[in-house]
Amino acid sequence: TDSGLPRYAANLNSPQQEAVLTTEGPVLMLAGAGTGKTAALTARLAHLVAMRKAWPSEILCVTFTNKAAREMRERVGRHIGDAVEGMPWLGTFHSIGAKMLRRHAELVGLQSNYTIIDTDDQLRLLKQLIRDQDLDEKRWPPRQLAGLIDRWKNRGLNPADLDAAENEAFANGRGQEFYTLYQERLKALNACDFGDLLLHMLNILRREPEVLKMYQQRFKYILVDEYQDTNQVQYLWLRLLAQERKNICVVGDDDQSIYSWRGAEVANILRFEKDFPGAKVVKLEQNYRSTPHILAAASGLIDANSQRIGKTLWTQFEGGDQVRVIGVWDAPEEARRVGEEAERLEREGASLDQVALLVRAQYQTREFEDRFIQIGLNYRIIGGFRFYERSEIRDALAYLRVIAQPRDDLAFERIYNQPKRGLGAKTLEKMFQHARATDMPLAAASLQLADSDELPKRAAGTIAALMRDFLRWKELAEQTTPAELLRTVMDECGYTAMLQAEKSAESAGRLENLSELARAMEEYETLGDFLEHVSLVMDNERAGDGEKLTIMTMHAAKGLEFDNVFLPGWEEGVFPSQRSLDEGGLASLEEERRLAYVAITRARKRCTILYAANRRIYGQWTSSIPSRFVAELPDDHVTRETTMTGGASLWQANWSESEDPFAHVSTSRPERSSQRGPGWQRALTSGYDTKQLRLKESTRSAASFAAQPRSDIAVG
Numbered sequence: 160t161d162s163g164l165p166r167y168a169a170n171l172n173s174p175q176q177e178a179v180l181t182t183e184g185p186v187l188m189l190a191g192a193g194t195g196k197t198a199a200l201t202a203r204l205a206h207l208v209a210m211r212k213a214w215p216s217e218i219l220c221v222t223f224t225n226k227a228a229r230e231m232r233e234r235v236g237r238h239i240g241d242a243v244e245g246m247p248w249l250g251t252f253h254s255i256g257a258k259m260l261r262r263h264a265e266l267v268g269l270q271s272n273y274t275i276i277d278t279d280d281q282l283r284l285l286k287q288l289i290r291d292q293d294l295d296e297k298r299w300p301p302r303q304l305a306g307l308i309d310r311w312k313n314r315g316l317n318p319a320d321l322d323a324a325e326n327e328a329f330a331n332g333r334g335q336e337f338y339t340l341y342q343e344r345l346k347a348l349n350a351c352d353f354g355d356l357l358l359h360m361l362n363i364l365r366r367e368p369e370v371l372k373m374y375q376q377r378f379k380y381i382l383v384d385e386y387q388d389t390n391q392v393q394y395l396w397l398r399l400l401a402q403e404r405k406n407i408c409v410v411g412d413d414d415q416s417i418y419s420w421r422g423a424e425v426a427n428i429l430r431f432e433k434d435f436p437g438a439k440v441v442k443l444e445q446n447y448r449s450t451p452h453i454l455a456a457a458s459g460l461i462d463a464n465s466q467r468i469g470k471t472l473w474t475q476f477e478g479g480d481q482v483r484v485i486g487v488w489d490a491p492e493e494a495r496r497v498g499e500e501a502e503r504l505e506r507e508g509a510s511l512d513q514v515a516l517l518v519r520a521q522y523q524t525r526e527f528e529d530r531f532i533q534i535g536l537n538y539r540i541i542g543g544f545r546f547y548e549r550s551e552i553r554d555a556l557a558y559l560r561v562i563a564q565p566r567d568d569l570a571f572e573r574i575y576n577q578p579k580r581g582l583g584a585k586t587l588e589k590m591f592q593h594a595r596a597t598d599m600p601l602a603a604a605s606l607q608l609a610d611s612d613e614l615p616k617r618a619a620g621t622i623a624a625l626m627r628d629f630l631r632w633k634e635l636a637e638q639t640t641p642a643e644l645l646r647t648v649m650d651e652c653g654y655t656a657m658l659q660a661e662k663s664a665e666s667a668g669r670l671e672n673l674s675e676l677a678r679a680m681e682e683y684e685t686l687g688d689f690l691e692h693v694s695l696v697m698d699n700e701r702a703g704d705g706e707k708l709t710i711m712t713m714h715a716a717k718g719l720e721f722d723n724v725f726l727p728g729w730e731e732g733v734f735p736s737q738r739s740l741d742e743g744g745l746a747s748l749e750e751e752r753r754l755a756y757v758a759i760t761r762a763r764k765r766c767t768i769l770y771a772a773n774r775r776i777y778g779q780w781t782s783s784i785p786s787r788f789v790a791e792l793p794d795d796h797v798t799r800e801t802t803m804t805g806g807a808s809l810w811q812a813n814w815s816e817s818e819d820p821f822a823h824v825s826t827s828r829p830e831r832s833s834q835r836g837p838g839w840q841r842a843l844t845s846g847y848d849t850k851q852l853r854l855k856e857s858t859r860s861a862a863s864f865a866a867q868p869r870s871d872i873a874v875g
């Protein structure tokens with residue numbers, strides 16, 4: 160369009176332009192994925208500055224991630240040049256909150272040089288408090304309290320605001336007391352946590368009329384991306400700040416609300432017109448990102464959700480591939496397949512930077528990382544660590560290294576007090592001294608030291624017990640498989656119990672990672688073989704610059720786009736996640752479906768979905784059921800293939816027609832492994848029983864999906 164419009168708006172379609180040019184009054188852009196919401200918001204920002212509607216410092220612009228803020232800054236910079244340097248209020252809620260709070264810290268009893276503590280510090284603090292109050296921290300884990308406090312802060316609740324039910328949620332009615340103690344402790348340390356960055360500022364805006372007025376006048380314009388994922392405290396903030404001028408423009412998509420587990424409330428976007436009467440509502444329906452098949456597949460899927468507004472999406476693009484759904488035999492084949500496809504794309508001229516692998520849970524990355532390293536395919540992990548660098552994996556490996564090689568001082572040092580056994584730095588120092596003096600490895604020296612009276616009795620006893628454990632594990636290593644050894648060690652050393660006690664989503668993820676580590680070990684005969692594999696993999700991790708395939712969670716991929724997207728693990732219990740199935744509610748399932756919608760709509764040109772027929776869970780082959788989302792994809796836009804001959808019809812069976820495609824073969828349902836395994840096995844397997852059928856290796860072919868394993872991947 161050569162409309163004489165400024166450059167930043169010239170290429171936009173007319174509803175987008177409307178959203179850009181309607182500078183005054185509330186504007187709501189509620190539209191589907193890839194329709195150019197972020198693009199329009201960015202143009203609006205450029206427009207406000209270019210038209211001198213406001214100085215850059217008078218615009219509040221909120222993005223969901225720091226990366227998104229950087230990108231927006233860069234794009235706006237292209238249009239308005241240096242002025243973008245002076246945009247102090249472009250960022251995430253947290254970064255903006257931190258900046259504001261620096262200026263008003265004294266109003267909440269802090270100094271402006273306050274520190275922002277991280278999760279570790281927070282947990283340590285809470286632990287102290289719990290101990291000080293003589294509470295059993297096993298019964299009332301710090302992490303649980305941290306989760307509660309976080310939830311309260313997300314909802315804008317101060318200690319005094321808690322109702323009876325919330326108060327009851329910790330230590331039999333002591334929630335409020337602990338929340339209060341924690342806030343006092345933070346104040347004494349001149350510190351605050353992430354939640355405080357928003358809550359303190361909300362308190363200030365509510366209690367200090369002059370401050371509120373100042374910001375209401377300063378922010379001539381407010382812009383918010385991904386509004387569907389704002390939580391209560393963020394919502395209250397915006398409502399206060401926008402109340403005076405009402406020049407607030409929010410954009411979002413109710414179908415992409417995927418953070419309710421972090422307190423986000425999709426209701427915020429749905430009631431925008433009530434909060435700001437007379438709001439201009441802009442609908443965008445043209446998608447500029449994806450091919451028609453990808454778009455139709457995603458739209459068809461999200462149609463199954465009952466709780467949605469419903470939107471039309473169309474595209475001018477023509478042609479393009481259908482979404483591919485590939486059923487494979489097992490996880491290694493799935494990883495092999497993605498590796499092959501990525502290499503093929505590369506050969507065809509695609510850049511690896513335009514290839515993404517989006518997983519539901521962190522533990523899923525392991526199989527792919529192993530494979531990519533093996534074939535020399537460069538990858539990066541966004542928003543997390545590479546599998547073997549995660550702390551729980553390093554801890555587990557350290558135990559195994561000490562067992563395999565008692566002279567491994569570094570490994571021993573890592574875990575001598577992990578999980579916590581009450582051995583401090585002093586003890587470690589003594590152990591080191593003794594090791595040096597006697598020229599013995601640390602572990603052996605420690606054992607000898609425990610026998611002397613150099614150490615306090617308690618420490619000596621603890622070390623002796625630990626060394627006895629190691630001796631037993633070393634014997635066990637001769638008799639059992641590496642994977643079995645790992646499970647035993649993690650249970651017996653208390654690591655499993657430690658994670659279970661934490662009762663948080665994060666610790667659940669760490670348990671999943673450990674379980675995945677055991678799965679990786681199933682393929683190795685001896686502990687030595689496996690450890691060698693790991694050191695080779697770790698050594699390989701120094702992949703240089705150049706193009707890289709991106710691995711990340713679906714959650715982290717929100718707002719991004721890639722030419723080629725791979726989506727593995729579409730099986731019941733993986734995606735939708737077991738947790739969402741266990742919770743059982745429609746709401747959690749619909750949130751999983753929205754996540755699937757987000758995932759598919761990241762793809763520009765090609766989208767490949769995979770599921771495996773078998774997963775190894777605790778050394779036991781388990782047949783998995785393809786995700787219900789696979790069946791919900793509209794047939795006209797999807798090609799379905801399976802690498803298993805003869806099984807195709809069953810794999811294509813419509814999930815919704817028969818709740819359990821294996822119902823007819825359930826005669827040989829073996830005992831649940833949750834009744835066998837101890838500790839962490841039980842904790843993890845218990846979740847898998849709802850929908851999954853466990854088939855023993857021997858019964859697998861009989862129970863058959865009419866498919867024979869391909870000989871090259873036949874399982875031994």
Ligand code: ATP
Pocket residue numbers: 170171172175191192193194195196197198199412415446447448717718719720760
């Ligand atoms: P999501 O819901 O995933 O966040 P979105 O609605 O924010 O998506 P954008 O990321 O802004 O969509 O845009 C998607 C793609 O379409 C981008 O590559 C963008 O450059 C392009 N695009 C946006 N508007 C137009 C337009 N009017 N003409 C051509 N391309 C456009």
Ligand code: MG
Pocket residue numbers: 196197198718
């Ligand atoms: Mg966007």
